[in-house]
Amino acid sequence: MIPNEWDVLPIEAIANVSSGGTPNRKENEYWGGNVPWVTTSEVQFNKIIGTKQKITQLGLKNSSAKLYPAGTILLAMYGQGKTRGQVAILGIEASTNQACAAIQLNKETCIDYYFYFLQSQYENIRNLSNSGGQKNLSGSLVKSLKVPIPPILEQIEIAKIISTWDQAIDTTKQLITNSKAQQKFLMQNLMTGKKRLQGFNDKWLExxxxxxxxxxxxxxxxxxxxxxxxxxxxxxxxxxxxxxxxxxxxxxxxxxxxxxxxxxxxxxxxxxxxxxxxxxxxxxxxxxxxxxxxxxxxxxxxxxxxxxxxxxxxxxxxxxxxxxxxxxxxxxxxxxxxxxx
Missing domain, CATH: 3.90.220 (Adenine-n6-DNA-methyltransferase TaqI; Chain A, domain 2)
Known part of the structure; x- marks a missing residue:
């Protein structure tokens, strides 16, 4: 339930929404440059600090690809499996392909707040996709997404709280990963007799x-x-x-x-x-x-x-x-x- 004091508007009211493009694959001079180029497979509820593919300045100039600043929110309009509807934040200046909607928020907004909000709307956003054999989102659908407009200070505080939980989850995941690695090492030594428990010296039998x-x-x-x-x-x-x-x-x-x-x-x-x-x-x-x-x-x-x-x-x-x-x-x-x- 959205508080009465908050406005609810299409996201295009507080952001510029556009999409990128793909340089001609047949032109070798368009590829392998120093311009990061994001595809939807890299949009995974994350901060993007690097890309698998890069294009050249010539490729950028001679295509519909655009260069977006760090802080731009990317939304996958189509892609394999669970990709459609996922979002990411650019941590670097980068271009994107045409399957990414790039959301450049106004200065009077908190980027992290809207990143987390769009994450929370993942299933709803997927359900908005065009009907047909292959369900996709479109630029017009993304522009029409309704978003709440809390006061800016409240946006910042909400984002801080969620970010704290995000960090706690990441820390827990890392602890679990480390624990699994330690367990594996322990198993490899104990299960094969390379390491013996104190008080057990009898020879293992086959x-x-x-x-x-x-x-x-x-x-x-x-x-x-x-x-x-x-x-x-x-x-x-x-x-x-x-x-x-x-x-x-x-x-x-x-x-x-x-x-x-x-x-x-x-x-x-x-x-x-x-x-x-x-x-x-x-x-x-x-x-x-x-x-x-x-x-x-x-x-x-x-x-x-x-x-x-x-x-x-x-x-x-x-x-x-x-x-x-x-x-x-x-x-x-x-x-x-x-x-x-």
């Missing part, structure tokens, strides 16, 4: 996989309908929730029945899992998977720790063994002959 795990071959005789799939990010998840539909066959009797804690191996490549993913069933008490999955469980859970092997598989420390049998073209049948530490 066993065949089938001495630690039993292959699960129990078929779905109880008519369980919780069909699972392996997601690299989410583990063993319901097909219905993951794909929004069931893609299994109508007859589920031949599927393998898993209980909570059982492991399943999908040999198919996925991002981060070059030799396939091994995941335990954690989200459900039971479920079923295609017979194409290799399923197994600990023979003696009181002797071998389930979580240790969960991390062992997830960290990729079993990849070397899988690779050796994958090279033989027998990844399915050779898995239980692999070595474990």
């Amino acid at each position: 066993y065949r996989f089938n001495k630690i795990f039993d292959r699960i071959k129990i078929k779905n005789s109880i008519n369980n309908s919780n069909v699972l799939t392996i997601s690299g990010k989410d583990g063993l998840v319901s097909q219905k929730s993951y794909f929004k539909k069931i893609i299994a066959s109508d007859n589920l009797e031949g599927y393998t029945l898993l209980q909570h804690g059982d492991f399943a191996y999908n040999k198919s490549y996925s991002n981060g899992y070059p030799y396939g993913a091994i995941k335990p069933l954690e989200k459900y008490a039971a479920g079923i998977v295609s017979s194409l999955y290799i399923c197994f469980s600990l023979i003696n859970p009181s002797k071998h720790n389930h979580d240790f092997f969960r991390h062992f598989f997830e960290g990729g420390y079993f990849n070397k063994e899988i690779y050796s049998i994958a090279q033989e073209g027998a990844r399915n049948h050779g898995l239980l002959k692999c070595e474990l530490y």
Whole structure:
């Protein structure tokens, strides 16, 4: 709810809105210069301090591209995926392509306030796009965007508060990134025995996989309908929730029945899992998977720790063994002959 004291006007009432252009790609002398040239792929709710591509002064002169000052707000009018509707602030003087709307605010406004406001209106702005096969924004639509006009001092204070939270979020993200790097380093050392915990000096033993795990071959005789799939990010998840539909066959009797804690191996490549993913069933008490999955469980859970092997598989420390049998073209049948530490 906008306060009664605030005006609400089209953004063109407080800003000059225009767009850039693209120099002729066939003219080599127009490209590779020192003029930054922004495309919508670089407009990502961010401050732009550099660009992937640059044009020359000649390219700028002989095209509809324009040079915009630092502080100009850019709004992506069209682009791939989530690009349309995203905004950025120029931290440098730069030109843009025709897919960017450049919003140069009047001096009596706070740039950061309107940058944050347009961010908050992302979904609404996307919904304003032209109808048709490819939904795009246009210069006229951008100019007509309604924006609130708080008193300038209030704009500044609002922007300061949001900026403080932005900085806190960035700091938290960096802390998480650093923590993940430390965790990865620790795992690499602990899971392979390069670093031993104090008080543990016994020699690590090497066993065949089938001495630690039993292959699960129990078929779905109880008519369980919780069909699972392996997601690299989410583990063993319901097909219905993951794909929004069931893609299994109508007859589920031949599927393998898993209980909570059982492991399943999908040999198919996925991002981060070059030799396939091994995941335990954690989200459900039971479920079923295609017979194409290799399923197994600990023979003696009181002797071998389930979580240790969960991390062992997830960290990729079993990849070397899988690779050796994958090279033989027998990844399915050779898995239980692999070595474990």
